[in-house]
Amino acid sequence: MADDLRLVDVQTEHLDDVLRVRSRSFGLLEAGRREEWKADAQAWIAGRRIVGVMDGDEVVASARYWPFEQWWSGRKVPMAGVAGVVVAPEYRGRGVGSMVMRGILARAVEHGYPLSALYPATTVIYRHLGYEFGGGRYRYTFPAADLRSLGGKEVSVRRAGPADAGRFLELAGQLHSSGRSNGPIVWPEAKVAEWLGEDNSFCYLAEDGFVVYGWQSGKLRVEELIAGSEATARALWAVVGSGSSISTDVDAYLSPDDPAHLLVPTEADKNALIERWMLRVLDAPAAISARGFAPGASLEVDLDLDDSELGANTGRWHLSVSDGSGSLTPSTSSGDALRLGSRGLTALYAGTPLPAVRKAGLAWGGAAADDGAIDTAFSGATSYMLDYF
Numbered sequence: 001m002a003d004d005l006r007l008v009d010v011q012t013e014h015l016d017d018v019l020r021v022r023s024r025s026f027g028l029l030e031a032g033r034r035e036e037w038k039a040d041a042q043a044w045i046a047g048r049r050i051v052g053v054m055d056g057d058e059v060v061a062s063a064r065y066w067p068f069e070q071w072w073s074g075r076k077v078p079m080a081g082v083a084g085v086v087v088a089p090e091y092r093g094r095g096v097g098s099m100v101m102r103g104i105l106a107r108a109v110e111h112g113y114p115l116s117a118l119y120p121a122t123t124v125i126y127r128h129l130g131y132e133f134g135g136g137r138y139r140y141t142f143p144a145a146d147l148r149s150l151g152g153k154e155v156s157v158r159r160a161g162p163a164d165a166g167r168f169l170e171l172a173g174q175l176h177s178s179g180r181s182n183g184p185i186v187w188p189e190a191k192v193a194e195w196l197g198e199d200n201s202f203c204y205l206a207e208d209g210f211v212v213y214g215w216q217s218g219k220l221r222v223e224e225l226i227a228g229s230e231a232t233a234r235a236l237w238a239v240v241g242s243g244s245s246i247s248t249d250v251d252a253y254l255s256p257d258d259p260a261h262l263l264v265p266t267e268a269d270k271n272a273l274i275e276r277w278m279l280r281v282l283d284a285p286a287a288i289s290a291r292g293f294a295p296g297a298s299l300e301v302d303l304d305l306d307d308s309e310l311g312a313n314t315g316r317w318h319l320s321v322s323d324g325s326g327s328l329t330p331s332t333s334s335g336d337a338l339r340l341g342s343r344g345l346t347a348l349y350a351g352t353p354l355p356a357v358r359k360a361g362l363a364w365g366g367a368a369a370d371d372g373a374i375d376t377a378f379s380g381a382t383s384y385m386l387d388y389f
């Protein structure tokens with residue numbers, strides 16, 4: 001790597017460089033989306049959430065993160081959603097991508113984020129830095145006629161828009177906290193309002209539910225459907241299904257555990273699309289105390305953590321779980337304990353059963369007899385996200 005490469009906070013005057021590298025990485029942004037990108041970039045700059053690698057006076061790589069929260073067992077944990085990781089083609093393959101990722105990780109740690117997540121275009125670079133698969137984004141396809149026939153005609157539904165962003169977030173929060181969801185992300189309210197105001201966002205609101213859908217490649221596609229009751233679920237799905245004369249099928253981003261799978265008469269197309277996202281525990285004690293745990297689970301166990309990237313996580317810890325809450329405190333005990341690197345800890349955090357984590361070589365030592373109790377504490381609904389970022 002050249003010696004004069006240096007990490008910087010990206011500023012407004014660097015944005016043309018970042019866009020040029022971005023175009024060579026992901027393709028050109030359409031004219032309208034360019035303006036939106038530049039407007040978003042002002043918020044990334046103001047929040048010091050975008051970093052770059054400079055060679056001389058030119059930015060040759062960049063990465064940024066969104067200030068999300070993520071639901072883990074019914075509680076919201078601050079999460080840095082890393083995106084826009086790009087390296088100029090002529091600088092690839094010599095550690096620049098890793099350098100810019102280390103920069104954005106350091107920034108997320110400095111800003112107090114216990115977790116980070118991203119959608120990987122390639123996993124190798126992120127695994128080297130301690131990320132591991134945390135869950136999936138699932139897209140199912142239902143026959144529109146099946147949705148149309150779900151009923152719910154007694155439920156009143158009205159057209160909604162950007163002014164309903166607060167209500168949308170409130171309803172989503174109720175659903176994810178009572179359903180002890182794992183994985184869904186919470187966008188800042190201003191971005192939710194922007195999304196609800198898009199021409200291709202058709203939004204409908206019921207007393208205890210919300211649907212946002214639109215057209216994608218000549219087909220209707222549900223981006224998000226929240227329903228607090230069976231009647232509302234039927235009514236909102238039927239609104240989407242009312243388009244069956246034009247859209248034979250409806251694609252829908254959904255949790256694999258969503259009640260729609262139990263309500264719709266026929267099984268969703270077996271070829272569900274799954275895009276996997278990766279997670280990283282940045283601050284182990286903060287990540288453990290912020291999330292929920294399975295109600296009724298009780299656990300007292302020591303862990304040996306070894307995090308070669310974020311050394312503050314390394315050491316012997318005591319994990320205690322009771323009444324749906326957990327804590328991780330330094331331990332002075334000696335003897336054998338369950339040993340995990342960052343990828344193993346992250347996989348466990350995301351609900352991967354310990355036998356699988358052990359067989360992948362990401363956990364070892366400790367008493368295998370404790371594995372069941374540890375798994376019970378971290379277990380719950382399948383982790384998923386609805387949004388790509």
Ligand SMILES: CC(C)(COP(=O)(O)OP(=O)(O)OC[C@H]1O[C@@H](n2cnc3c(N)ncnc32)[C@H](O)[C@@H]1OP(=O)(O)O)[C@@H](O)C(=O)NCCC(=O)NCCS
Pocket residue numbers: 025026085086087088091092093094095096097098099119120121122124125126128
């Ligand atoms: C992916 C990208 C950011 C990697 O940048 P880079 O500077 O080449 O990465 P590094 O040199 O730091 O590589 C780090 C590790 O990842 C591996 N790696 C990088 N790109 C890879 C690829 N496309 N496929 C497989 N492994 C890859 C490297 O081999 C290296 O692993 P190693 O040390 O075991 O050999 C860069 O190729 C890029 O900008 N691609 C286009 C945009 C993109 O895909 N961004 C990622 C979006 S999630």
